Amino acid sequence: MPELPEVEVIRRGLAKKLIGQTFLHVQRNDKRLRRQSEAAALAALCGKTVTRLSRRGKYLLIQVDDGQTLVVHLGMTGRLFVLPASCPLPSHAHLVLTCQSGQRLVYQDARRFGQLVLYPAGVRPPELAQVGLEPWSRRLTPEWLAQKSAGLTRPVKNFLLDGRFIAGIGNIYASEILFAAGLHPQTPAGRLSRAQWTAVIQAGRRILAKAIRAGGTTIANFADCEGQAGLFAVQLQVYGRAGEPCPVCAAPIQRLVLAGRSTFWCPHCQPAAALAPLRRKSYQTAGG
DNA sequence: CACCCCACCTGCGTGC
DNA sequence: TGCACGCAGGTGGGGT
Known part of the structure; x- marks a missing residue:
């Protein structure tokens, strides 16, 4: 999945479903990813409401109302999707964020080349500093x-x-x-x-x-x-x-x-x- | 520096 | 059926 078009498609789809949703429960398994926040740190998403979804290169940014940003990279096999409450979790579900609607945002990644890092308000994610021009940037000449x-x-x-x-x-x-x-x-x-x-x-x-x-x-x-x-x-x-x-x-x-x-x-x-x-x-x- | 190789992982298809 | 092998949408650390 994960080149720019796929990440952008996911961003648009998730924006419709997630903006305004509050995370009531945060569940992280014990499998290491390429870059990750500790499970305890990710728990800070609990009670926070999604305000914005953006994208930078292949990075997806999920921002919540206290200014924290969850920076997600899908690596080779990462997927992000929203499951109805009745759907069973797939294998390799490394992060599950349960919304107040009952729906669950799931990060699934078989090969675990992906990233889940939560940054506090005001912190500029250092990995984004390495990202080049967007293809539609006016500076790209x-x-x-x-x-x-x-x-x-x-x-x-x-x-x-x-x-x-x-x-x-x-x-x-x-x-x-x-x-x-x-x-x-x-x-x-x-x-x-x-x-x-x-x-x-x-x-x-x-x-x-x-x-x-x-x-x-x-x-x-x-x-x-x-x-x-x-x-x-x-x-x-x-x-x-x-x-x-x-x-x-x-x-x-x-x-x-x-x-x-x-x-x-x-x-x-x-x-x-x-x-x-x-x-x-x-x-x-x-x-x- | 510039460039290449390889590790990091699991799963799937193929051929023996 | 089983197994070994090659291959897979990304990244970045380290060696040449």
């Missing part, structure tokens, strides 16, 4: 990306996965965005032209927005308490499709591993020839 990537030789795929630059892009959408932008995933980040960065920004915004819209149909399943099985109805063009024909040109989709992560691309639509290192020079001096 081809010039900004050119500056940040100047001199970097790492593949542009790895650059997109580095949330300190653009926040929220994960392994699936990195491949999808580069396909839409017509860029070979191994292109050195520092060699992209201004036009290529523009294509990355535009493809990124379009694909992420489309995924959010598609994910909207998914959250309803959570509401109906059948959230276990195959969720995201996102139309993936290349991810996970090695050997299948490219939806644009029918060439077989290729798979390669970059920074230890599966990467999918079309050899015809994303030719390595797009490297064009010559074009970079004038652009680098111009773009700063």
